[in-house]
Amino acid sequence: MEFYGQEPDFDLTYSDVFLVPSRSAVTSRLEVSLAPGDGTATRIPIVSANMNSVTGPRLAATLARRGGLGVLPQDMPLQDLDSAIRWVKDQPVEYDTPIEFTADATVADALLVTPALAGHGIVLRSPAGEYLGCLPATVLGSTPPDAKLGDLLHERLTSIDAEDVTDPRSAFDLLVAAELDFAPVLRHGKLIGTLSRTSALRATLYRPAVDASGRLVVAAAIGINGDVAAKARALAAAGVDVLVLDTAHGHQEGMLRALATVKSLGLGLPLVAGNVVTPVGVSDLVAAGADILKVGVGPGAMCTTRMMTAVGRPQFSAVLETSAAARDLGAHVWADGGVRYPRDVALALAAGASSVMIGSWFAGTVEAPGTLHTDADGRLYKESWGMASTKAVQERFGRLDPYELARKTLFAEGISSSKIYLDPGRPSVEDLLDMITSGVRSSFTYAGASNVEEFRERALVGVQSAAGYDEGKALPVSW
Numbered sequence: 001m002e003f004y005g006q007e008p009d010f011d012l013t014y015s016d017v018f019l020v021p022s023r024s025a026v027t028s029r030l031e032v033s034l035a036p037g038d039g040t041a042t043r044i045p046i047v048s049a050n051m052n053s054v055t056g057p058r059l060a061a062t063l064a065r066r067g068g069l070g071v072l073p074q075d076m077p078l079q080d081l082d083s084a085i086r087w088v089k090d091q092p093v094e095y096d097t098p099i100e101f102t103a104d105a106t107v108a109d110a111l112l113v114t115p116a117l118a119g120h121g122i123v124l125r126s127p128a129g130e131y132l133g134c135l136p137a138t139v140l141g142s143t144p145p146d147a148k149l150g151d152l153l154h155e156r157l158t159s160i161d162a163e164d165v166t167d168p169r170s171a172f173d174l175l176v177a178a179e180l181d182f183a184p185v186l187r188h189g190k191l192i193g194t195l196s197r198t199s200a201l202r203a204t205l206y207r208p209a210v211d212a213s214g215r216l217v218v219a220a221a222i223g224i225n226g227d228v229a230a231k232a233r234a235l236a237a238a239g240v241d242v243l244v245l246d247t248a249h250g251h252q253e254g255m256l257r258a259l260a261t262v263k264s265l266g267l268g269l270p271l272v273a274g275n276v277v278t279p280v281g282v283s284d285l286v287a288a289g290a291d292i293l294k295v296g297v298g299p300g301a302m303c304t305t306r307m308m309t310a311v312g313r314p315q316f317s318a319v320l321e322t323s324a325a326a327r328d329l330g331a332h333v334w335a336d337g338g339v340r341y342p343r344d345v346a347l348a349l350a351a352g353a354s355s356v357m358i359g360s361w362f363a364g365t366v367e368a369p370g371t372l373h374t375d376a377d378g379r380l381y382k383e384s385w386g387m388a389s390t391k392a393v394q395e396r397f398g399r400l401d402p403y404e405l406a407r408k409t410l411f412a413e414g415i416s417s418s419k420i421y422l423d424p425g426r427p428s429v430e431d432l433l434d435m436i437t438s439g440v441r442s443s444f445t446y447a448g449a450s451n452v453e454e455f456r457e458r459a460l461v462g463v464q465s466a467a468g469y470d471e472g473k474a475l476p477v478s479w
């Protein structure tokens with residue numbers, strides 16, 4: 001990366017900078033590879049944050065199917081983490097994970113999980129697990145909330161036979177021929193997944209992130225306290241693909257000890273550690289065993305660290321400096337926090353990150369944990385909160401005695417409650433991935449780069465005023 005003009009002697013964040021186009025020999029955005037090449041199996045540079053409101057097993061599986069990686073949060077009990085990892089590993093790679101209900105569930109129950117939109121659908125099973133049929137989600141919008149889903153099965157959808165699907169393109173054509181937007185996929189009468197026209201199209205554009213056995217990949221986080229060795233071993237035994245050691249202040253002795261402990265287990269998994277924002281933080285964590293550094297203090301949407309402590313660093317400069325230090329040591333950087341637009345992802349990659357970690361933006365999706373809420377204007381949202389918020393601290397330390405809990409709660413550095421609205425045009429995390437990867441593929445071709453490495457080398461970055469940033473925004477109503 002080079003600065004267009006003079007490099008300023010103060011720190012920059014994503015909004016302070018822009019990319020300048022340069023001569024390109026890349027003739028199509030579809031020629032671009034977004035593969036991070038950081039020792040994980042990811043195919044796109046997108047990782048979901050280890051936050052309770054962001055990454056659950058469904059979001060992790062959906063992300064991996066499109067080449068990304070979900071990090072399950074350290075606050076999940078070990079038993080739940082174990083079953084979440086195994087659940088992801090059991091999900092179909094070529095088809096979508098069905099959203100399942102029993103026949104006596106109501107329309108209102110289904111609407112807590114999936115919006116009544118074309119291209120989405122639900123699967124009904126008997127209490128014994130037998131496949132009963134499948135409904136398009138659109139029927140949920142035109143049926144009374146107390147109606148039983150089983151009573152709507154006369155509108156059941158035609159299924160697709162997996163034997164007829166020779167490749168993703170043929171799946172798309174089969175749906176078109178059957179005039180379907182969404183369908184269950186059966187093999188020998190057994191449900192193996194669902195499919196929509198959009199997911200069939202996506203399967204032609206993305207490659208899944210899979211392990212050596214061809215199963216979807218998933219990461220999990222552990223904190224730095226307690227028996228980290230036992231937790232790391234248990235997660236590895238469950239089949240986790242990447243371990244993330246995470247604490248607010250990653251450049252501390254407790255982290256170095258925890259990292260060295262996990263490294264010494266020789267689990268053969270990439271170790272991610274953070275959060276840090278300085279080159280010396282990078283070198284200390286790499287020396288202790290980190291392969292990838294999680295970079296970012298304070299940029300997160302749920303984060304109050306900068307206001308509480310003044311600590312942190314504008315994220316573009318933090319990523320730029322730490323990724324240069326990491327590269328010298330053969331390590332990589334995940335740019336964690338503050339990503340609100342596809343442009344921020346492009347800028348993080350230009351600054352040298354191998355992947356970008358996204359939290360709050362993904363909290364407002366169908367696949368994120370938690371149920372859908374509707375506000376007074378009928379807009380759908382999900383709740384989100386910071387992992388250092390009073391809410392998260394109370395949940396994490398709920399089993400401590402009240403005095404210890406009260407002491408911990410004093411140090412909250414995050415907001416406890418926020419509404420993250422679903423974008424009506426992009427309610428699924430996959431819709432956001434489409435938007436992000438299209439934007440970033442295009443950024444690459446503007447820079448004449450066909451892969452992440454070339455983009456990092458060729459990117460020309462200018463510094464702009466607040467008015468310059470503002471000029472780039474679209475105008476939803478006239479002047």
Ligand SMILES: NC(=O)C1=CN([C@@H]2O[C@H](COP(=O)(O)OP(=O)(O)OC[C@H]3O[C@@H](n4cnc5c(N)ncnc54)[C@H](OP(=O)(O)O)[C@@H]3O)[C@@H](O)[C@H]2O)C=CC1
Pocket residue numbers: 050223224225246247248249252254275296297298299300303305337386387388408411413
């Ligand atoms: N990226 C960011 O900007 C931030 C992210 N977070 C996220 O919140 C979650 C909770 O993290 P965390 O609060 O570290 O909790 P952890 O449960 O990981 O515990 C942190 C440990 O480090 C000690 N510690 C020492 N100094 C600090 C410090 N300045 N801030 C926090 N702990 C410190 C704590 O002791 P004691 O409690 O006695 O002080 C405790 O033992 C994580 O997912 C983290 O990534 C939180 C804040 C900032």
Ligand SMILES: Nc1nc2c(ncn2[C@@H]2O[C@H](COP(=O)(O)O)[C@@H](O)[C@H]2O)c(=O)[nH]1
Pocket residue numbers: 049050051275296298299300301302303304305336337338339357358359360361385386387388389413414415
């Ligand atoms: N200071 C705090 N940082 C937090 C908290 N919860 C999460 N985080 C960090 O934010 C990113 C995600 O950023 P986003 O802008 O995409 O939402 C996450 O990975 C953590 O590093 C918190 O309570 N306080």
Ligand SMILES: [K+]
Pocket residue numbers: 298299300301302303304
């Ligand atoms: K913030």
